[in-house]
Amino acid sequence: MAGLAKLKTPVHIITGFLGSGKTTLIHSLIEQKPVDEKWAILVNEFGQIGIDQAMFDARDDIVIKGLPGGCLCCQLAFVLQAALVNLLARSKPDRVIIEPSGLGHPAGLLDLLRGEAFHEVVDVHDIIATLDPRRLEDTRARQHETFRDQLDMADAIALTMIDQSTPEQLNAAHDFVAKRWPPRKWVHEAQQGELPFALLTQSGSAEASNKDMPISHQQLAATPSLEGTFFDFPPPPGKPQCETGTALGYTSTGLRWHPSERFELDRLAACLGELPREARIKGVFHTDNGWKRLNRAEGTLSVESSAWRQDSRLEVILPDTLAHQNVDIEARLLLLAML
Numbered sequence: 001m002a003g004l005a006k007l008k009t010p011v012h013i014i015t016g017f018l019g020s021g022k023t024t025l026i027h028s029l030i031e032q033k034p035v036d037e038k039w040a041i042l043v044n045e046f047g048q049i050g051i052d053q054a055m056f057d058a059r060d061d062i063v064i065k066g067l068p069g070g071c072l073c074c075q076l077a078f079v080l081q082a083a084l085v086n087l088l089a090r091s092k093p094d095r096v097i098i099e100p101s102g103l104g105h106p107a108g109l110l111d112l113l114r115g116e117a118f119h120e121v122v123d124v125h126d127i128i129a130t131l132d133p134r135r136l137e138d139t140r141a142r143q144h145e146t147f148r149d150q151l152d153m154a155d156a157i158a159l160t161m162i163d164q165s166t167p168e169q170l171n172a173a174h175d176f177v178a179k180r181w182p183p184r185k186w187v188h189e190a191q192q193g194e195l196p197f198a199l200l201t202q203s204g205s206a207e208a209s210n211k212d213m214p215i216s217h218q219q220l221a222a223t224p225s226l227e228g229t230f231f232d233f234p235p236p237p238g239k240p241q242c243e244t245g246t247a248l249g250y251t252s253t254g255l256r257w258h259p260s261e262r263f264e265l266d267r268l269a270a271c272l273g274e275l276p277r278e279a280r281i282k283g284v285f286h287t288d289n290g291w292k293r294l295n296r297a298e299g300t301l302s303v304e305s306s307a308w309r310q311d312s313r314l315e316v317i318l319p320d321t322l323a324h325q326n327v328d329i330e331a332r333l334l335l336l337a338m339l
Contacts, residue, residue, distance in 0.1 A: 008123040009088060011096045011113060012200055016130030017147045018102035018250075018280045018317060019297030021160035024193035025130055026097055030062060032197035040093035042067065042083065044101045057306075063091045080109070081117060088121065096122070102280070102317075103250060105146050106153045125200070126185060129154030133165040133173035134298055140278075140319060144249070152180060156199070158190045164300060234258045234311040249320055257286075257312040265289045269301060276322050283314035 016022045026041065033039060040063040065083055087093065100109060106127060113124050129150050135141045142148075151157065157177050162170065170189070177187050188199060235241040237258040245252045265287040272281055272294065281296040284306050293306040 008121060009093065009096055011098060011122045011124050013098050013100065013106060013109065013124065013127045014130065015100050015104070015106050015127060015150045015154065016102065016160075017132075017135060017141060017144070017150060020102065020130040020132045020135065021158075021190070021193050021297075022099050022102070022130050023295075025128075025158055025160065025190060025195050026099060028190075028192075028194040029097070029197060029200060030059075033061070035061075037061070037094040038091065039063070040065065040087045040091055040096045042080070042087070042096065042098045044080075044099065044104060063087060063093060081112060084118070084122075103146055105149055107149070110153075126155035127153060128156050128158055128195075128200075130158050130160045130190075131173055131177070132161040132298065133159060133169040134161060136172055136176055137169070151177070154184065156185045157187045158195055159187065160190050160193055161298070162189050162191050164298070237261055246320065250317055251320055252315060252317045254316075255314045259286055259309060259311050261312060262286045262288055263312070265292060265303070269294070269303065272296060273301065275316065276318065278319055278322055280317040281315070283312075284308045285312045285314075 014022050014025060023043075030039070030041075038061050042065050044067045065087060067079055067083060084096070087096070098109070100106065110124065110127075112118070113122060131151060135147070159170065159173055159177075165173075174187065177184060186199065188195060235256055235258055237260055241256045243254045263285050265285075268285060268287065272283075275281065277299040279296070281294065281301075283294040285292055285294065286309075291306045291308060293304050293308070295302045
């Protein structure tokens with residue numbers, strides 16, 4: 001490891017709860033990337049299918065690595081170590097951004113990055129947490145241990161979903177953050193999910209934290225898994241692949257289809273709209289209007305063009321209390337596919 005680089009590679013962790021706009025924030029940073037820099041983006045996700053890698057367009061100066069099927073702090077810690085060693089050795093990025101799962105706890109990730117394997121190789125900068133002000137009105141999220149710890153361990157806070165929040169919700173978010181101790185280094189209102197690049201580069205090393213990994217994550221750490229790595233070949237036409245996983249009070253359902261299968265975009269959006277508002281939905285689909293990325297958080301669905309062509313894939317995450325409403329999603333979408 002010592003010979004990988006003479007200077008430490010800056011590593012930025014952008015954490016935040018499910019649907020809080022982490023990926024959008026990273027997209028805004030990519031658009032501001034200096035032309036002479038090469039970046040590596042490590043994206044972790046709770047589900048088994050691996051949808052987040054498909055949410056980024058391919059670029060020569062950006063290396064995207066997806067680590068699905070658990071959280072980096074526990075189940076995938078040893079997988080992250082191998083992936084990061086490989087990225088630093090082969091790609092030699094000038095900067096690394098890590099996006100943990102929305103249900104991931106930062107403690108184990110920090111322990112790994114500050115451990116013996118990386119302490120002479122990477123420089124962990126300020127941890128940035130995204131906060132959707134509307135989430136503070138959700139008792140389930142506000143009382144979730146990981147939700148609180150993500151914000152408490154963060155050095156800085158990016159308030160997201162500003163255009164969808166009321167002035168009262170935004171003020172409540174500022175008050176909520178102001179009561180955290182120690183005080184955050186900065187709080188930025190990320191209009192349209194945009195974060196100034198200067199806030200990334202001017203940040204110092206992340207503050208040490210005495211937060212321990214909660215018991216729920218420690219229990220997961222005892223059973224690491226390599227499941228969920230990206231598949232080389234898509235499933236056969238007409239036979240979608242389904243993967244499910246349950247942990248930390250949430251259940252994920254992931255589906256993949258052969259790239260030749262197409263979906264009617266309007267009917268697809270209507271079908272996903274019938275799922276509970278609490279459902280966190282990400283998908284990339286071959287539709288009658290071309291390849292599209294679909295993203296839904298807090299009941300709001302966005303659709304945009306996608307460069308992904310490997311397959312159609314979907315991830316739906318629901319609280320366990322509502323997971324029974326997700327069991328027929330495979331049957332629903334199978335009927336919408338147009339071979």
